[in-house]
Structure formats: structure tokens, C-alpha cells
Amino acid sequence: MTFSISKLLKAEKDLLADKKGFYKALGRAEPVAIRALAGKLAYDVRQATQHAGLTAEDAEELLNDAVVITITNIQNQAFQFADFSPAAYANGVVKKLIANRLRTKKPRQEALEDNFFASDFDPEVYLSNKELESIMGKLLSSLGENCQQLLRLKYFDNLRDKEVVEQKLAPYTTTTSLKSKRSQCLNKLIEIAKSAGLLDSFR
């Protein structure tokens, strides 16, 4: 690895030194862990994309995708902690993504993608769902701030209803009213997504 970590902040450096801590922090999608992973991957991604004849914009997108996939696979346990850094796993993801990009231009290149890491991940499914996620983001923003916040607290911050009420993170004084409002928001989103045909293409 030719990338120097001297430019990373101390917190990121400390995290990189502790593989298990790094893995857990990524699972919680902590910004410091996200930055540490991206910092660790950045140079290799740039080199690999240049080598593959891809653009700087492609490199940036691939980097973001690799971070998202690594975190998702930690969260759903597809990538379980072993005695190697999550950066190595993410590097495997990057290689697969690049191979997938190249497949659209050239015949299949086995040598690029057959690696031990990230063997469980299918770039085509990921890319197809990525578009749906982006549409979902737009649908979500049409729901209004209160709904967005309620859904975020539940599905991203993973907070329990009791915590949300106790910490006054939403304008509801009981878990029942909170849950009821969130359910309304979610059902509205489901209806919009259904009528847009979004769910039929989701894999």
C-alpha cells in the first residue's frame, strides 16, 4: 500500500490500528470510520481506475459505492469480522465493481475480479438497486420533514421508540403516537413506491 496515512486525522489513524474497533464503527456507519476507510482506499481506487481507463468521476463514485457496500455487508453480516482489515474487504469490492464496469466495454476479465474478499457480493444487483434507492430518496423527501425524521430515527439511527420519546427527538409524547405516525408515513411511502412500480424491480 503506497498510500500514506500521515494526512489522516488522529482519530482515523487510531481506528485503522484497531481492526475490530474499525469493523464495529463501520457497522454503525460512524463518519470517522467512513472517512478512514475512504482515505485508506482512495489511492488504490485512483490507481486502479486510471489503469482501467476510467475517469476521476468514476473513481469517486466507485469509492462511495465500495464504502456503502462494505458497511451494508457488515450490517447484514454478509461480511463477518475476521483477522483482516475491512479495508481489504473494501478493496475486493472495488475490484469487483471495476470488473463489472469493464464488462460493459470488454469481454469478461476473470483475472481482475477473482479474489477472496467480497466473493458474496453481486455488483449487478447492487447497481440495479442503487437506482431504486436514489428514487426512494426522492420519494422520501416528498413526505415532509417530520416523516423523514421519524423514518430516519427508526431505520438509520436504529433508535428504539422509547429512546426517541425520552430524548424528545420527535414531537410525540408516547411510543404509541410515535409508532402510529411513523406507520402512516411508511404506508404513504409504500403506496407511492407501489404506484411508481418501484418495488417490482427491487431485487
Next chain:
Amino acid sequence: MIFLTAIDKIAMNKFDIEAYLDGSLDAEAREDFEQEMRQNPAFAQQVEAQRKVTELLRKQMLREQVSSALANRPVAKRPYRWVVLAALLILLAGYFLFLRKRNNPTPPIPPPTNWNSDTLQTAPQEPTQNIVQDSLEIKNEKPPKPSPIAENNAADLPLPAYPSPNVRGQGADNAAWKAMLDKVWYTQLPPKAAKFKEPFPAVVASLSKRDFENAFVQLETLEGTSPDNDTLRLLKGYCLLEMGEGADALRYFSKLEESNPNWKAWLEWHRGLSLLSSGEAKKAILDFKKIANAPDHPFRRQARKALNVLE
């Protein structure tokens, strides 16, 4: 597409889809739930739709989080590029200075007679109001323009104009906490669109002068006659916040936006600072994340900076 009948809707109300998808149902409830799904295709379809939507939501929110975290990532480049660039810049600057000196020769400037080393030190920043008042005596000095923090569009956010209140206790931990607070203490008075009618202008004047003790006494007196006045609660919350009483400030800030929607953004940011000041960093981070993710929030940059500093 399968249309939902009244019976299907009853099933949906009876069964907690969210709990099923979370995996938080007990074995018996789970068995009932799955039996209902087998018997009722419309219900099963609704469960599947909810699973898909929540999965897409989670991914999209994660994607936003990654984009937001990487937005301010320092770009790691090979150091020799910087060295070459710096050397080029120095050469260019030297050449430019040489040309300028050759074209405009100037006589040497005599050293100032009353020069002393204190002029090199950064003077502590005075409150804007004080400077304005003092300018009556120092007539040749222009008072600095108060710049609303929230509207500052400069690429790099300047440090807050005033330090955070003192942290209770002593020791390295408190000093570090205080130093951190100083970096994010972007308080602002008044909030945009706030109008202060009698008897509040006098209190606002004290607060603007950062005479919080005096303002507190004035507010206490007013609170005796009209404790539920929104303006009073806003000003007292702000005063307490600047006095380092974040927990008390939170009580005064609560629910104010319900009757004053224009104050909402201001309240969100200052509530975050109140939480931080009262040592509730985790809750403050949640508030700051919300602000940082709101595209048009006037305190978005402050929140992003706070998140960077805190994390």
C-alpha cells in the same frame, strides 16, 4: 396487483408488521403472523412491500451518510506534488516581487516610533455592541460589521466570534471539552425574523452586550409577571445557554417553534448547542446530523463543522 379488502386491513392493524420485520416478535406471535401470511396473500404482499421499502430506505440513508461524511474528506495526494507546487508558487511570488520592486522603487519606511511587541498579539475580540458604543470616543475607527453567521457563504467557516461559557470543574478533560466547545459555539442573537417589542428591547440590549448576568436578572423580573411569554422563554433560554446552563436552556426552548415556526431553524441549532453544553454529546450529534442533512438549513455548515469537531 392484489387489492386490499376490509379484512386485509383488519389483519394489518392486528399484526405488527414492523415488529415482525425487526425480528422482535416472540415465537407464538411470529407463528400466528406467518400463518396469516400463508392464508392471506394481500397481507403477505403488504409485508413484502414494507420489507422492500425499509431496506431501500436504509440503503439510501446510508448512502447519504457516506456522501455527507466524505464531503469534507481531506484528499490524500502524493506529497511530492505539493512540494513541486509550493516551489513553483514561491518562485512565481519571488519573480512577481522582483518585477514590482524594479518598476516601483520606494524609499525605505522608517520603523514606527511607538512600536511595541504587544501589537503582534491578537487582541481578544470585543462584543460588537461594545465596539459600536466605544466608537463614539474612537471616532476614526470603523466599527466592524456584524456578520450573521448563518448567512456566511465563505468556503471556510471562521471561528465563532465569542468563546463558549466556562465549563465547570478543572483539569485536562474540562479544558479539552471547553476547547472543543469554543470551536463550534456559533450562537446568534436575535434569530432571523424575531421582533422584540416592549419590554424586551432592554433585555436584548443586555444580551447583545453579552452582559448575561444583568440580562438574567431582567428576565427573572419579567418572568414573574408573564412566565409563558414565548419571547421571554426564547431570550431566557439563550441567556442560560450563554451562561453555560444548557440543560435549563433546553427547558425554555422546548416547543417554541409550534407557535413561532420562523424560529425553528434557530431553535434546532441552539438546542443542539444546549445539549452539547450540558454534556449530552450523543443527543447533540443526532440534532446536528439532522441539521447537516437538511439542504436549506441556515446552520447547516455550522452543524457539519460541529460533527467534524465532535467526531
